[in-house]
Every structure is written in C-alpha cells, then in structure tokens.
Amino acid sequence: MLYGSHVALITPFQQNGAVDWHALEKLVAWHIEQGTDGLVPCGTTGESATLTAEEHNAVIEFCVKHAHGKVKIIAGTGSNSTIEAIEYSQFAEKVGADAALVITPYYNKPTQSGLYAHFKAIHDATNIPIILYDVPSRCSVRLEDETVVRLAALPRIIGIKDATGDLERPLRLTRALGADFLQLSGEDSTALAYNIQGGHGCISVSANIAPKLCADLQNAWTAGNIREAQRLNALLLPLHKAMFIETSPAPAKYAASLLGLCAADLRLPLVGISDASKAVVKQALHDVGLL
Numbered sequence: 109m110l111y112g113s114h115v116a117l118i119t120p121f122q123q124n125g126a127v128d129w130h131a132l133e134k135l136v137a138w139h140i141e142q143g144t145d146g147l148v149p150c151g152t153t154g155e156s157a158t159l160t161a162e163e164h165n166a167v168i169e170f171c172v173k174h175a176h177g178k179v180k181i182i183a184g185t186g187s188n189s190t191i192e193a194i195e196y197s198q199f200a201e202k203v204g205a206d207a208a209l210v211i212t213p214y215y216n217k218p219t220q221s222g223l224y225a226h227f228k229a230i231h232d233a234t235n236i237p238i239i240l241y242d243v244p245s246r247c248s249v250r251l252e253d254e255t256v257v258r259l260a261a262l263p264r265i266i267g268i269k270d271a272t273g274d275l276e277r278p279l280r281l282t283r284a285l286g287a288d289f290l291q292l293s294g295e296d297s298t299a300l301a302y303n304i305q306g307g308h309g310c311i312s313v314s315a316n317i318a319p320k321l322c323a324d325l326q327n328a329w330t331a332g333n334i335r336e337a338q339r340l341n342a343l344l345l346p347l348h349k350a351m352f353i354e355t356s357p358a359p360a361k362y363a364a365s366l367l368g369l370c371a372a373d374l375r376l377p378l379v380g381i382s383d384a385s386k387a388v389v390k391q392a393l394h395d396v397g398l399l
Contacts (some may be wrong), residue, residue, distance in 0.1 A: 110180055110239075110267070110290055111308045111325040111330070115315035116153035119167060120370035127163055129170065131370040136174045138369070142319035145326070146309050147171050150184035150196075153357045154245060157260070158375040164196060169203040182311070186211030186241060186356050190226050193231045201236035209239045209269060209393030214247040220255045220321045231262045238264055241269035243294060243387060253277070256282050268350055269311050271357060278306035296322075296348040297385070300341040303329050313351045314344060317363045318396055350392035354381045363389050366399065 116304075120131035125204070139147060149171045150156040150164050159167065159355070168183045175181055183205040185196035189215075200255055212218075213226055231238055240259060242251040250272065259265045267290025270277060275298060278291050280361045292311050295304035303326075315322040320356040321344055327338040351359050358381045365372035372380055392399040 110146060110182065110292075111326075112150050113143075113309060113315055113326040114146035114180070114182060114292065114311045115139055115144050115319060115322075116151045116294075116311050116313050117147050117149045117152040117171070118316050118360055118364060118370070119149070119156075119159065120364075121360055121375065122371050123371065123373055125373075126374060127159075127167065128370060132170060133174050134170055135369060139315075139319050140175065140178045143181070143323035143327075144179060144315060144319045145176060145309070145323065146180035146182055146206070147180045148198070149210060149331060151241075151311070152184075152211070152243070153316070153360065154184060155184075155378070156184050158378075161192070161195075162304050164215070164349040165199045165203075168196075168200050168254065171334070172204050173230050179397065180206045182207045182239060184208050184211070185230075192230050193226070194230050196254050197230050197234045197236060197238070201234050204310070205236065207237040207239055207266070208343070209241050211241040211243065212247045212249050212251055214249075216328060217249050220252055223249070223251055224255055224258055227259050228262060229267065231259075231264055235264065237266045239266060239290065239292070239312040241271070242270040252279075253280055253284065256281060257301055260285050260289055265306075266290050267292065269294055270307075273298060275301050275305055277374075278302055285380060296351070297345060300325065300329065300337055313356055314347050316357075316360045317351070317367065320345055321396065325391040347391040347394040347398075350389045353385045357390050359385065363384060365392060366390065366393060366397060 271294030
C-alpha cells in the first residue's frame with residue numbers, strides 16, 4: 109500500500125555540483141526515523157531535469173539500498189522522451205523500487221492520444237507499478253480525466269499524483285475508478301482537503317523539512333482524528349507557502365540548510381533564493397516550531 113506521507117526528495121549537492129552522497133544517506137535515514145511512509149527520488153523537487161542519466165539511476169539505486177526496505181521507494185522515472193522514460197523505469201524495476209512516478213512529457217505538449225501512447229509504452233515495457241504524475245504548471249499539458257480512466261484499465265497503472273489543485277477531481281476519479289485507484293496529492297496546502305475528497309495521501313515538498321508533522325497529519329486523518337489533522341494542517345500552512353515563495357526546490361534547500369540537513373546548493377539554471385525570501389522561510393520554520 110502506498111498511502112500516507114511521501115517526500116518529494118531533494119537531491120543534495122556539494123559546492124562543486126556533484127551529488128552529496130553522504131548528505132543523501134543522512135536524509136534517507138532521517139526520513140525513516142521521522143515516520144515518512146515513502147521516498148520519491150528524482151522527481152521535480154529532486155532536480156531530475158539537471159541530473160545526468162547516470163546520476164538519475166544512481167540516486168534511485170542509492171535510495172533503494174539505504175532504505176533497507178523500511179519505507180517505500182517511488183522512483184521518479186519520467187521524461188519528455190518516451191524511450192528515456194522506459195529506460196529509467198526499467199532500471200528502477202531492476203534495482204527494486206516499489207513503483208515508478210512518471211510525469212507527463214514536458215515541452216513536447218502531446219495530445220491526449222499522445223499521452224496515452226506514452227504511458228502505455230512505458231507500461232508495456234516494464235513490470236513495475238506506475239503512478240501517473242499530472243502537473244500542468246510545469247509541463248504545459250494536462251492529463252484529462254478521460255485519459256486517466258483509459259490508462260487505469262492497464263493492469264500496472266495503479267494511481268496518480270495530482271498537482272492540479274482541482275479538489276473536485278478525486279471525487280470524479282473515485283466515481284469512475286473506485287476507491288482502490290491510488291490518488292496522491294501533489295499540493296501540500298490542499299493535502300488534507302484532497303484526502304477528504306477521496307485521496308490517499310501526499311507526495312510532499314514540505315516533508316523535506318517537516319517530515320514528522322506531515323506524517324502525523326496523514327496518520328491523524330487515517331485514524332479518524334479529524335481535529336488533530338486540522339490542527340496540523342493549520343500549523344503547516346506557513347511552511348507550505350514558504351516552500352513555493354520562489355521556484356521549488358530552492359526554498360526547500362535553503363530551509364534544509366538551516367536545519368543542517370544539507371547545503372542549499374542547486375544546479376543552474378536554478379539559483380539560491382533572495383534575502384527577502386530567506387527571511388520568509390526562516391519565519392515559517394519558527395512558526396512551525398522547527399527553529
């Protein structure tokens with residue numbers, strides 16, 4: 109089961125631009141200790157667009173190895189090239205990831221027929237469970253409900269990460285596909301509302317910084333402790349907003365540096381956040397009780 113709080117894991121870098129494997133090992137261990145249900149390496153927050161193919165695969169394999177089976181690994185394996193997405197997905201399957209998170213192709217702007225053909229080709233070339241990833245703000249294309257329903261008929265397409273902000277959508281998809289089709293929010297500030305509408309959890313940016321609080325929120329909801337879930341939801345709001353004050357994952361990496369988790373370094377064309385934004389992130393960490 110892939111319910112609960114999953115972290116859209118940052119990829120720590122050294123000042124020279126290399127992947128910081130020591131920091132990544134610490135992050136994996138920290139998330140296990142903090143109660144995160146799953147790690148999602150090599151997604152948007154992991155700066156997958158600027159990882160080389162070798163780094164991409166190495167990060168996924170590293171997370172699988174160092175998780176020791178204690179948390180689920182949902183490997184980001186998407187690309188705007190279907191061939192490359194197939195290769196990433198096959199590698200994730202080979203090294204033992206629990207599922208593949210496959211983003212809609214960016215830049216190409218395929219039609220709905222093209223999107224179906226893209227995901228079906230990945231499905232047919234692998235045996236790993238696949239979670240669709242719909243994030244129009246990043247990809248300039250939306251995976252329409254009808255296409256999701258069509259894809260869900262394929263046996264290994266098990267769910268969706270929905271970053272559209274459309275809170276009616278989980279209701280629509282539940283009516284069309286039933287409650288067993290996995291629906292994970294890709295938007296922290298509406299994660300609780302998404303669960304109320306039929307969702308099963310969240311793939312979270314904020315969980316990079318407050319994994320225990322994010323996990324506690326999901327656990328409170330699952331246990332039926334609505335008041336506690338509401339309290340945590342309200343507590344986390346300043347952090348959710350701060351994580352997107354500039355292009356993600358720059359705010360998250362700065363926050364992680366303040367907590368001593370890793371350096372704030374990013375890969376170009378992303379750069380560090382402004383001094384004004386740093387002040388907002390620091391205040392959010394104070395508001396949530398992390399500083």
